[in-house]
Amino acid sequence: NAGVTQTPKFHILKIGQSMTLQCTQDMNHNYMYWYRQDPGMGLKLIYYSVGAGITDKGEVPNGYNVSRSTTEDFPLRLELAAPSQTSVYFCASNLRDSAAFFGQGTRLTVV
Amino acid sequence: GEDVEQSLFLSVREGDSSVINCTYTDSSSTYLYWYKQEPGAGLQLLTYIFSNMDMKQDQRLTVLLNKKDKHLSLRIADTQTGDSAIYFCAERGRSGGYQKVTFGIGTKLQVIP
Numbered sequence: 001n002a003g004v005t006q007t008p009k010f011h012i013l014k015i016g017q018s019m020t021l022q023c024t025q026d027m028n029h030n031y032m033y034w035y036r037q038d039p040g041m042g043l044k045l046i047y048y049s050v051g052a053g054i055t056d057k058g059e060v061p062n063g064y065n066v067s068r069s070t071t072e073d074f075p076l077r078l079e080l081a082a083p084s085q086t087s088v089y090f091c092a093s094n095l096r097d098s099a100a101f102f103g104q105g106t107r108l109t110v111v
Numbered sequence: 112g113e114d115v116e117q118s119l120f121l122s123v124r125e126g127d128s129s130v131i132n133c134t135y136t137d138s139s140s141t142y143l144y145w146y147k148q149e150p151g152a153g154l155q156l157l158t159y160i161f162s163n164m165d166m167k168q169d170q171r172l173t174v175l176l177n178k179k180d181k182h183l184s185l186r187i188a189d190t191q192t193g194d195s196a197i198y199f200c201a202e203r204g205r206s207g208g209y210q211k212v213t214f215g216i217g218t219k220l221q222v223i224p
Contacts, residue, residue, distance in 0.1 A: 042216035099144055102153035
């Protein structure tokens with residue numbers, strides 16, 4: 001099993017551009033999450049999904065969108081990128097009541 | 112809202128024991144977790160404890176839970192240089208129908224050879 005796979009690992013984006021961070025898991029987990037990690041700030045939840053077709057906002061959803069058309073995939077869309085979105089982004093998944101498995105992260109720089 | 116607090120930094124000598132502490136506020140917590148993050152990597156689950164347990168031991172790791180004080184600790188025996196990493200405490204509670212996981216900001220463990 002590959003677990004949780006994120007692509008790309010690194011990306012530099014210009015202010016105002018858009019991009020999609022990809023996340024896929026092969027564990028048939030129903031719960032999926034996107035977090036951002038900033039130095040000294042821990043993990044902040046951006047969006048989460050409890051199953052295909054269902055998404056909801058986390059703590060810091062502004063500037064992001066998600067979709068969950070399949071159980072496996074949970075892409076995160078950045079529209080009109082801003083420097084404040086420079087961060088490391090982590091995707092995670094789990095079954096109900098189990099611990100979350102994390103991807104390796106995407107390091108995004110907005111310049 | 113729910114909150115999880117940890118100290119930012121801990122330094123220990125190789126071979127000593129490390130104790131990383133965490134406090135949380137959510138009284139509905141069901142599970143509490145410890146994750147390890149090495150540089151440039153994602154979070155890796157180290158261990159977890161059910162909220163109705165007091166202690167869990169797994170090789171060099173001992174987790175202690177004081178539910179009354181909402182205090183969680185992770186003890187690493189015979190700390191090695193490979194244990195240098197950031198350790199995140201997390202708790203799973205209930206927020207409406209969704210089992211929300213709240214993370215602390217992470218404790219950076221430095222192991223001195």
